[in-house]
Amino acid sequence: MSHDHDDFASEPVKGLPERPPEGEHILWQGKPHWWALTRDSLNLYWVAVYFVVLAVWRYVTLMDQVSAASAFRASFPFIIxxxxxxxxxxxxxxxxxxATVYTITNRRVAMRIGAAxxxxxxxxxxxxxxxxLRLHRDGTGTIALDLMGNTRLSYLVCWPHVRPWVIRRTQPALRCIPDAEKIAHLLAEAAEARVSTPKVERHSAAATVAAE
Structure with missing residues (x-):
């Protein structure tokens, strides 16, 4: 018997809570590069350096009091x-x-985020x-989205899929995606095409006559 379970099996379309309406189609889907996300959003390098500094500090403060081997043994737990x-x-x-799926359609950006x-x-x-767009040397990058109007999002709910340290007005972000520059151009072209498309509103004839 198989015990495999897909938490997102109920999604009608991967990464979207419902099927796109008529006229909307997906242009791109992707997710963060896990190593780049760990490195940038979780500050992996800084954490590693912090514990190395603690170990070195412990070693240096003890080396003039005990033998080098004893000082090393006392500092090694920080490395562990x-x-x-x-x-x-x-x-x-x-x-x-x-757990993340970023989606760009010809009308919107959708972000399925959150592990728990x-x-x-x-x-x-x-x-x-x-x-x-913030681009890194390895080709990954982050596209931060600045929202108009009174749209407010929770920084903690969206983290780490946000622009770092912009808390007062949270900017959701496509974090650490591969080929970020290419995706940014695609997003810009799709948004420009959508915004420049005239909106046609339909009114009933009765309402038009009544207005006259």
């Missing part, structure tokens, strides 16, 4: 603890990336003021 913390961060980053508490953000192009 740092390795455990970094391993936990790697697991968290991998799980977060695996899953939410889906639907961000129509008409609500976007600006999109900002």
């Amino acid at each position: 603890l740092g390795g455990i913390v970094c391993a936990i961060l790697l697991i968290v980053g991998y799980v977060q990336a695996r 508490l899953t939410v889906t953000l639907n961000l129509p192009f008409t609500q976007l003021r600006n999109a900002d």
